[in-house]
Amino acid sequence: MGEVDMSNKVEVTAPMASADAARETKFHTRGVQVFYGEKQALFDVDLDIYENEVTALIGPSGCGKSTYLRTLNRMNDTIDICRVKGKIELDGTDVYSDKIDVVHLRARVGMVFQKPNPFPKSIYENIAYGPRIHGIATGKEEIDQIVEESLIKASLWEEVKDRLDEPGTGLSGGQQQRLCIARAIAVQPEVILMDEPCSALDPIATARIEELIDELRDNFTIVIVTHSMQQAARVSQRTAFFHLGDLVEVGETGKIFTTPQDQRTQDYITGRFG
């Protein structure tokens, strides 16, 4: 997967463009502005996220990509001084309107964080927690099944099936992150947000997670923030480049990495800054 080269790009440009129209828009955001107190962190971001696709958000530190990601499931709500303006629609409903309850939103839009953060409970409990609080599953058998399915989908089942009672914090970093992904999957969300999911992992664990992301694309819409451009190139179909709170450029991953339109994108992907 993932290696983007020129020949490939030239061939697929036209068909991809037509496919654009056919794809379902999951998130439709227009004029998103985010303020932390007086400081504005995002300026008028217009970005669409398509269903069953991996969208990568790249850019130098402090460019607002994580901030944007966190507006999608309203994780910014937990920060007192944070204000969000603009239109952020999930399947046509504004997520900041009264029509969407934030708890329900987060059940639909799951999240995986930078540092693996399993609950200090057993592996089983980590995954069973989400379905249980949402009442998705009630019986023991039903939950057992969800736990197994989620772990299989997160390709962790084989490694932990004999020790589901052991604490999730006892796993290795990469396993913990896959556990967190399994935990997010267990709630059966429509979208999974990933905030630099591999930045705390070694290359082998990273490769496994990337593989996993590619597999998950069939069932979920994925938005991933990453510092690694190689990673963005490997796992994503579309890439959005953020710089100093602006969305500079967005497009097919192949296009962004080969023929960026903006000088700043060009500079960033060639490593001149960032």
Next chain:
Amino acid sequence: MTDAVMTDVQTPDQMRRDRAARASDAVRRSLKKRYAAEARFRAYGIGAVGIAMAFIVVLFATIISSGLPAFTQSAITLNVELKQDVIDPEGTRDQSTLINANYRKLVFDTLLAEFPDVTSRRDKRALTAILSSGAAFQVQQLVTSDPSLIGQTVELSLPVAADFDLYNKGVINKGTAESDRRVSNQQMAWFDTLKERGIVESELNTTFFTNADSREPELAGILGAAMGSLLTMLVTLALSFPIGVCAAVYLEEFAPKNRLTQIIEVNINNLAAVPSIVFGLLGLAVFINFFGLPRSAPLVGGMVLALMTLPTIIIASRAALKAVPPSIREAALGLGASRMQVVTHHVLPLAMPGIMTGTIIGMAQALGETAPLLMIGMVAFIVDIPGGITDPATVLPVQVYLWADSPERAFVARTSAAIMVLLTFLIFMNALAVLLRKKFERRW
């Protein structure tokens, strides 16, 4: 020319080497000084710890050495004939007759029988003073619980009066002028005679652990105060733990960070610094005078101590909540848990060991508190063991205060013994706090 200059001035390479050598020299010279400073600092530290330990050793040694005698009690073994005509002349075995019978006479007659040559009223009185007034009470208890003993002769171990107990322990001795001590030479002689006959013995002072306070030192016990302390602590815990934890959770997890919450925060910290006697005055004015709650009761004492303990619990709980990593909160929120669920399912259980530790420390503080309880009347002399939170009661530290204030010589040892009991409780509680912390300590 240039060559000459070069050798004079040194090549850059030489210069660098020279500078490095000089720096190394300087480091070596300063090393000695630094090590000396380090050694000095360590010596200060060891000295400080040593002094602190020495104080603790002295404190414990004093308390234990002066308190130990209180755990033994001298008793005289006498064969008391439970005469039918004294206890129950009509043979009705009526309970009130049995209770009101003249057991004093029985006991005293038995003792007097040991000294047939003592005849005058005065001497008789002086001789019977050897026995504690609790001796008659002991016989009364025996007879009322088992009336079939009437008419028989039973061997009883009867407590001696506190002064003679002290004489037996050597605290009161012939070294003091007779007029300056409470035991006369004649009484000493009688007591010595009893000892020679081998009927005086020192036994474990169980009375101390089963009785409440008494005017007679040999009958005074710690159980009343211990019960009072227990009931007071229960009230304190029942009030301060839920209120404290709720306040801490709200302030830490839900409250907006604005000026009002800042003021509240500062005032909670201030509250922790308020002298405890002020809380006592508050309790007196509000709980007793305004709400009309009973005075001297563990209920009010517990409420006052709860006020005092609250800031400790709130501050400790907030620290414990703060120590729960934000990643756990984010994880739960990201799964769609409500804020309430985040707190009750994840944050609070993880913070609980810290909260418990803080609570136990707060309770230990409350257990040792005296001043506020003096204000609400828990300093009263109470002979009954309290059975409920509205019964008049006193607590361990106040009991220490009361006994320390008593003129009887025998209360000196009992004061120290009460302190030992109090310290045992405190050490136990602190050990529990340490244990909890060790057991539930988590690393993320």
